[in-house]
Structure formats: C-alpha cells, structure tokens
Amino acid sequence: MVHTNKPVILGLKKSFGFGDRLGLAGPGHLAALKESSFRGMLAQQSIREISRTRRRADQVVEAAQQAVEEARYTRPWGADADHLKTDLDILSMVEAGFTYFTLDPSEAVVQEADTMQEDELQAEAEKLVREGVMPKGWEERYLGEKWDIDQGPPLAFDEESLLRAAVKYARATAEAARLHATVARHCTDRPFEVEVAVDETIGATTHREHLFLATELKRRGVSPVAIAPRFVSRFEKGIDYVGDIDVFNEELERHAALARKLGPYKISVHSGSEKFSLYPSIARICGDLLHIKTGGTSYLEALRVVWREEPELFKEIAAYAASHFSEERGSFLVSTTQEEVDALAHSWPADAELAYFGERIGRQLLHVTFGSILVLGRRASGLPFNEAIHEVLAAHTDEYREALALCLGKHLSLLEPEEA
Structure with missing residues (x-):
C-alpha cells in the first residue's frame, strides 16, 4: 500500500495523543476527533509498550496510516515516539517514521x-x-x-533553591541535549519536534525547577515543542486525578505562564486519560499550548467490547491478569494492591462491567497487565489471548469504533474551551 498521508510535525497547536496497543483503534480515534479542534497524535507508543507488546515501531505508524487512508482523513496528524532513553531507541523510531520524539532523561534526575x-x-x-x-x-x-x-x-x-534545582536537573538537561542531538543526526532529511519529559520522577517539579530546566535546555540548543513536568499529587493510570484540584490549578497556572514566557512551548500532560475533573481547567489555563497523552484507554475499551460480546473470554483474561498483577505493576503509578485484586478475582462481581471498567481496582488491574495478556496469556483451549481479542474486535468493528468515539470523545469535549 502506498501511503499518501504521513505523519507531520504539529507545532504549537493543541494536540491529543492516542495510544493503540492492538493496532485496531485508529477508526475509533478518528471518530473521536471528528468534532474536536485538537490535532491528533494518531500513532503514539512508548518503548516500554512496544517491548511489552512485542510489536514493531513501524507497525504502530502503519496502523495509524491505514486508518487515516481508509477514513480519507485530511487533517495533519502526528506520530509520538514516547519516553525515549537511548540512542538505539531513537534510531528505531526514526526509521519507523515517527515525527515527535519524547525524550526522557529522568534517570539523570538526581x-x-x-x-x-x-x-x-x-x-x-x-x-x-x-x-x-x-x-x-x-x-x-x-x-x-x-x-x-x-x-x-x-x-x-x-x-x-538554585543549588537544589541545579543538582537535581543539570545532568538531565545535558542528557536531553545529547538525545536531541541523536534525533537531529538521524532526521537530517525531514523536520521533527521534541518533548522533554521529567514526569516520571518522585517529587513534583517546582516552578523554579521548571525555570532552570527550560533555561538550561535553551542554553544547550534544545527548543522543545513541549515540556512534561511532574505535577503535584497523583496522576495514576486509568483513573481520575487524585489530589486537591484547586492546588493543581494554581500550580498549573504558573507552569503554563512559564511555558509562554520561556518558549513558547506546550505543557504536556502524561497519564492524561480519565482526568475528567481537571480537563476544563487544563483547557482554560493552557489554551493552545497543551498536549495530552492517553495510553491504555483504547486497550481498556477493547476489553470492554470483549466483555460484552465474549464474556467467557473476558473472565479468563481477568483471572490471568490477577495472577500477573504483582509482577507488572512496578513501573506504573497505581494505588491498587494485590490484596484488592485478589478480593476482586475471588468472587465474580454482580456488575462486572462496572467493577472492571468503572472502578479503580478493575481498571488498574487491566491497564498494567497488558504485556502479559497480549504476549504470554492463553485461553484454556490454548489460543493466545492476543489472537482471541483480535478475533472479537474483527467481528465487532463498529462496536469498538463506537466505544472509542464515546469514551475519547468525552475526553476531548471536556478539553474544549468553554464558550463565553
């Protein structure tokens, strides 16, 4: 197939990142974007996700391109190579056709x-x-x-405060500059844009630290299109914000002001899915200088379709997920415990859809175990879960598209600015 609509750089336009761990969510993502003013980052995948799903980077971009062409979608769209930490990771993503590179120097943050x-x-x-x-x-x-x-x-x-900011972030800015140089070296024939993400750290990024980080990146010749700070309180996977919304808004006001002053660049909100309580204020505060990343939401909606159409398959998946939760949860910010998962798995809930897709324990259980489910898990019959899930979604494409349009459409509508 000859692709005529390839990913491009999106610049300082507000953008929304869609994760697709199965390669089947593109039609639903485009349906969600239909009434939105956001630009879509239609191919978004982290190295961690690619490793856990054993997909190739080029397959991620190809799946988005196929959806774009089949829908005859003509608006600009991007491809985000998320959380890059090594030169080899960057090279593989460049070769796959990604246009947006999220540099993650968090291991150099002291x-x-x-x-x-x-x-x-x-x-x-x-x-x-x-x-x-x-x-x-x-x-x-x-x-x-x-x-x-x-x-x-x-x-x-x-x-x-200056010494504390420098000791904490100076090495990270140097590492970000090194990774940026690697991207530039491999993208000599095409434009690209970078984000610098320090969201996967323990403590929140203070405003002085944000100032130091952005200033040092500029001194080193890095002009990011977005910066992802570590926000106050908890941006847990798969659920709404856990914390004081007024405090978050006050902090975000200053971060967004710094982005306008020192860039301009966008504020990138990672683990942005299901943060419904924050979306109206995020939209108001950031305006167009905003990038939202969602990852596992499309995968959870796929499993919702599985539950509705093949409940016995979903029960096997849920039981397998419960048995692998403890080994998978380590690299994710979740509050769900193994004890809570065991209690959920011990007796099948009367309202299973609510328990697994509407509440914290079930959502986080399914979210963090995608690697085990998609690579290792098998039905009692021996059929891999991955193949079984694909079979269900292939037979119910309309249902999956509509589920994504409803769920992600809600995200995007709440992120639209309120009319005066």
Whole structure:
C-alpha cells in the first residue's frame, strides 16, 4: 500500500495523543476527533509498550496510516515516539517514521537533591563544574535575576533553591541535549519536534525547577515543542486525578505562564486519560499550548467490547491478569494492591462491567497487565489471548469504533474551551 498521508510535525497547536496497543483503534480515534479542534497524535507508543507488546515501531505508524487512508482523513496528524532513553531507541523510531520524539532523561534526575543538606548540595554543584556538566560561573546568570511571568509574583532564586534545582536537573538537561542531538543526526532529511519529559520522577517539579530546566535546555540548543513536568499529587493510570484540584490549578497556572514566557512551548500532560475533573481547567489555563497523552484507554475499551460480546473470554483474561498483577505493576503509578485484586478475582462481581471498567481496582488491574495478556496469556483451549481479542474486535468493528468515539470523545469535549 502506498501511503499518501504521513505523519507531520504539529507545532504549537493543541494536540491529543492516542495510544493503540492492538493496532485496531485508529477508526475509533478518528471518530473521536471528528468534532474536536485538537490535532491528533494518531500513532503514539512508548518503548516500554512496544517491548511489552512485542510489536514493531513501524507497525504502530502503519496502523495509524491505514486508518487515516481508509477514513480519507485530511487533517495533519502526528506520530509520538514516547519516553525515549537511548540512542538505539531513537534510531528505531526514526526509521519507523515517527515525527515527535519524547525524550526522557529522568534517570539523570538526581531526586536525592530534594533532601540534601547545604554542604552536600555545594559539593555536588562543584562536581557539576568539575565534570563539565555546567560551565564555571554558571550561578551568575541566575542569582540576582527576576523572571516576570503572567501569574503571581516574579520568580527568583536564592542560593539554596538554585543549588537544589541545579543538582537535581543539570545532568538531565545535558542528557536531553545529547538525545536531541541523536534525533537531529538521524532526521537530517525531514523536520521533527521534541518533548522533554521529567514526569516520571518522585517529587513534583517546582516552578523554579521548571525555570532552570527550560533555561538550561535553551542554553544547550534544545527548543522543545513541549515540556512534561511532574505535577503535584497523583496522576495514576486509568483513573481520575487524585489530589486537591484547586492546588493543581494554581500550580498549573504558573507552569503554563512559564511555558509562554520561556518558549513558547506546550505543557504536556502524561497519564492524561480519565482526568475528567481537571480537563476544563487544563483547557482554560493552557489554551493552545497543551498536549495530552492517553495510553491504555483504547486497550481498556477493547476489553470492554470483549466483555460484552465474549464474556467467557473476558473472565479468563481477568483471572490471568490477577495472577500477573504483582509482577507488572512496578513501573506504573497505581494505588491498587494485590490484596484488592485478589478480593476482586475471588468472587465474580454482580456488575462486572462496572467493577472492571468503572472502578479503580478493575481498571488498574487491566491497564498494567497488558504485556502479559497480549504476549504470554492463553485461553484454556490454548489460543493466545492476543489472537482471541483480535478475533472479537474483527467481528465487532463498529462496536469498538463506537466505544472509542464515546469514551475519547468525552475526553476531548471536556478539553474544549468553554464558550463565553
């Protein structure tokens, strides 16, 4: 098949990322976008997801392209290679045709800086200069300066807050610059855009840390189209926001103001699915400088179709997922425990659809075990779950498309700005 509508860069247009772990969600994603003003990141997959599903990166882009062509979709769309940490990961995604590269230098973030004593911070800062991570006299460009932003008083550093920000993020900015150079080296024949993501850290990114991060990226020649901070409280997988919404909104106001001042660039919200309580304020605060990432939602809606059409298959999947939850949950931010999963699995709930698709325990159980289900799991008959799920969805394409249009359409409608 000759593809005539390939992914492109989307720039500073508000965008929405759709994850597709099965390669079958494209028609539903396009149906959800039909009435939306968002640009679609129709191919979005992290290295972690590709590894766990054993798909190839080019298959992710091909599935989105096929959906685009079959729907005769003509609006620009993008392809996000998510959470890239190595040169080899970048190369595979470039070769597959991705256009948006989410660089993840989180392993270089020194999270211990949050609790270091002053003498430890000073010693680590001196090491940054000695090892060439920061230039001699780097503090001069920060101390004594004030940054006026739209929301709240000007931002300024004292010596302690500056040292804490530098020790925490300086190495991460250097790693992001190195990864950016790798992308540029492999994309000499086509445009690309990058996001820098530090959302998978323990502590929330403060406004001063955001300022330091963005300033150092710029000094190193990196101009991201988006930055993903670690927000306050908990952005758990598969459920609504867990935390004080007023506090989140106040924090986001300043992050968005920094994005306008220091870029402009978009604020990228990871684990953005099902954060319904936040969407109206996120839309109001960020405007067009917004990127939302959703990952497992389309997979959960696929399993919802399985439950409705082949309940015995779903029961086998749910039991298998429960037996693999503890080994799969480690790399995801979830509050569900093995004890809660065991209690759910012990007796089949009277309203199974609500329990598995409408409540925290069931949703997070299904969300984090997709790797085991799609690669290792088999029915009692021996048929792999992956094949069985594909068979159900192939027989019920309309139902799957409609389920996605309803679910993701709700996400997008709540993210549209309210009419004056």
